[in-house]
Amino acid sequence: MTIASRLHGLFPAALPIINKKMRKIRIFGLALKNLRRKLIRTFVLLLLVAVVTGTLLSATIFIIGMKNALRIGTYRLGADVLVVPEKHESQAKAALLSGEPTSFYMDRDVYDAIEHVEGVKKASVQLFIKPTSFTCCYNVETFLVAFDPATDFTVTPWLQKKLVKPLADDEVIAGSSLPVLTDDIIPFFGVPFTVAGTMEPTGMKFFDQSVFMTMEAAYGMAEKSQARAIQPLELEKGKISAVLVQVAEGFTPERVAIRIEHAIEGVKAIASDEVTSTVRRQLAGLLRGILIISVILWILALLMTGFAFYMIVNERQRELGLLRAMGATKAHVFRLIITEAVILSFAGGIAGILAGGGLLSVSQAAVIHSLRLPYLLPSLPVLAELISGALLFAVVTGLLASLLPAVFASSMEPYDAIRKGE
Amino acid sequence: MIEVSDIVKSYMIDGQALHAVNHASFTVRKGEIVSIIGHSGSGKTTLLSLIGGLTRPDSGSVLCDGTDIWRLDDNSRSHFRNRNMSFIYQFASLIPTLTALENILLPTAFGDFSGDVRAYAEALIERVGLKEKIRAYPSHLSGGQQRRIAIARAFINRPSVVLADEPTGDLDEETEQDIIRLFQEMNRELETTFIIVTHTREIAAQAARQLRMSNGILTDAA
Known part of the structure; x- marks a missing residue:
């Protein structure tokens, strides 16, 4: 059988490449594979998002728990x-x-x-x-x-x-x-x-x-x-x-x-x-402290993730140029970088939620005891809301951090990208 | 058919305009193999990128099967490339985290490919003689094997034109000949047009028609 008959047999002119078994490469799969490229860097970025998400989540649960206890306690005191x-x-x-x-x-x-x-x-x-x-x-x-x-x-x-x-x-x-x-x-x-x-x-x-x-x-x-x-x-x-x-x-x-x-x-x-004003004052101070730490951590995470993605884009310039040469539009390249960031921040968010939850359950008794403050774990619906919020926060962090690098990557002229990557 | 008309591309270097491509015009018929020979820095690669819609010309036009690719917006030009054109480079152009098969299928991520593209990719990898390397990563392939996978990838979209930039560079003579033979077979069997940029006379000589590029000026080599 000649090459031509084999290839033409696969793709008859009248009925080109029609088959239910089509299996294309997906941008998501490509992004996932890209993240595996430098595992240590990916792990560090993931850890960063996890630390910020975990800290924020556990702190929020803790504060809400104390407010809950104050509210219910005061009500019960009657x-x-x-x-x-x-x-x-x-x-x-x-x-x-x-x-x-x-x-x-x-x-x-x-x-x-x-x-x-x-x-x-x-x-x-x-x-x-x-x-x-x-x-x-x-x-x-x-x-x-x-x-x-x-x-x-x-x-x-x-x-x-x-x-x-x-x-x-x-x-x-x-x-x-x-x-x-x-x-x-x-x-x-x-x-x-x-x-x-x-x-x-x-x-x-x-x-x-x-x-x-x-x-x-x-x-x-x-x-x-x-x-x-x-x-x-x-x-x-x-x-x-x-x-x-x-x-x-x-x-x-x-x-x-x-x-x-x-x-x-x-x-x-x-x-x-x-009776509760002292605790409320203490709580406000604690909240302020946690808020300041969280904002600093978040800005750090944003800057570090953004910088890391800028590096990723920079070192993959030629590759991104090649993708453009293969027919990737600016939107494809933008989506690829954003998808990588979302996967990374989503995974970081999940890890942060698990770690934050674990840390909270292990340390809350000791913290409550040392602070001498009342505490009542928020209800399940509130916890679910907080966890969803934390995950959303993590993903938004990844999105924001990768936004500029993604815009930069997608706006490169393909030929320039290929040449600069040489 | 490719029709390049009076195309110009300049770069500003130290305040002076350098004409990388200086009023180049030529036509390549459907199914023709054309080589462009010239020294490094003569403007061959820039010309190829202008034809492929990768860098915008200062003036002039490129018609590919009747479509003026520089009149298309960026999105349409990308889609046009995805459906009608392919590039083969001298450098390692495979994505290191993808297997040989995945690398061949890569262009399908960016276009409306229907049907069993995987089966076609498998047929292509078999065609370039690397069936046993289907799941191998680029790091486990030799330079010649990587180039063959890149060639297989160039055919996944069944392009009407393949633009090859020094496709045999860095390869030993035997592999070089293999690749040129592969181009000739693909050209015969699929009627694909080839524009091959090279600085090697022997490679250029194997094309049906030769053009010469020198200081941005394109001339007939015959």
């Missing part, structure tokens, strides 16, 4: 004003925000007086007890909070969802972080309590790491501890730690707080906004 002994303001704030166990007491007369202050709609007492070495739950730092079920409006609304009957004096409700189950028996100051239910996670240690019991149960525990505990609980009946206040309509928490402090001596009335 009180507009918290009244505590004058000298224990910071301890009370620390207890609410970071669940730092503490004990301070004042007379119940304060509660009676508060009820008569103008602008107070509801008031309820709470007792904060710092357990001694009798920790219930292995290594988890636990905080005991007693409340009055008759007047309570901060804990009970959330507990009633979990309980089928009122909380008995030998029962407790456990925060979500405590490693106990319903019906478990846990001792405090030598007194056993049955876990009647657990709470939903809030991200605030005050709720998540606390054990809630009635005021009567707390007084009873103090009394029994005298005989049963190595270190008994010294708590006089009638003492309270705080009064939580809900203000009437038409009054602001700040205004009512001032009225309470004016009416009752020796107390500090803290408006709920004031």
